[in-house]
Amino acid sequence: MDAVRGASGVAVHAESVAVRYANGTQALQPTTLRFEPGRFTVLLGASGAGKSTLLRCLNGLVRPTGGQVRVEGLGTLDDAARLRQHRRQTGMVFQQHHLIGRLSVLANVLMGRLGYHASWATLRPWSREEKERALAAIDRVGLIERALHRADELSGGQQQRVGVARALVQQPRVLLADEPVASLDPATAEHLMSLMHRICRSDGLTAVVSLHQVELARRHADRIVGLRGGAVVFDGPPSSLNESAVAELYGAQAH
């Protein structure tokens, strides 16, 4: 089990981060948020509110057009080497799990180690240590009996757990997930959220997860950040997300 446990989380700080896309869309107003280690933060907001844009800024996939992202112990992400280091320590879970269906669960999970290798070295076989690490991650998401099955033989929920294992094998300090349960049935979504939250809590990871389901956020978040029109309109514990706060998040937008 410990083979898969990495260093604990690092704080990630969005400092007046703003994003204006090339087509002129202001996806994120200047936004300042600090994400703390060991805390499971859920981003809520209607479609187009800016959740994915914020997540993409946090791992440097989108470069802010204003402000900056600062990572504890590393600094800002405006330097290629620091950005690479940050990406390596940031696990991503996506709505579409991007698994390679014809490869085994184990082979897919090992892909999470690619960031630790120079590109030429990926032609070499995986080390025993890396395979053990991958198997420990697969065990942690409850799929050890499926480790050698093809990924496309698994259910959607199981495939999403493979996506979580692939993020864990990276030994991440930060876990970012963009609508990880969007394509899952309610019970499977509940299970995956519990699993992710449990792992993040026990490893002390800094987790930021976007969701569309308010009730799931209420049950699993330590903190909810609500976005509307690219601005933060709610930031607090689930207990303070009352009906009027939800209405403000999802109510009819003025045009």
Ligand SMILES: Nc1ncnc2c1ncn2[C@@H]1O[C@H](COP(=O)(O)OP(=O)(O)OP(=O)(O)O)[C@@H](O)[C@H]1O
């Ligand atoms: N690459 C892009 N180029 C131009 N505009 C974009 C781009 N990506 C997103 N947008 C726009 O930026 C705004 C915020 O989009 P974003 O995807 O961050 O929202 P979201 O809250 O994640 O939405 P959803 O819940 O539908 O995924 C939207 O108006 C969207 O159309």
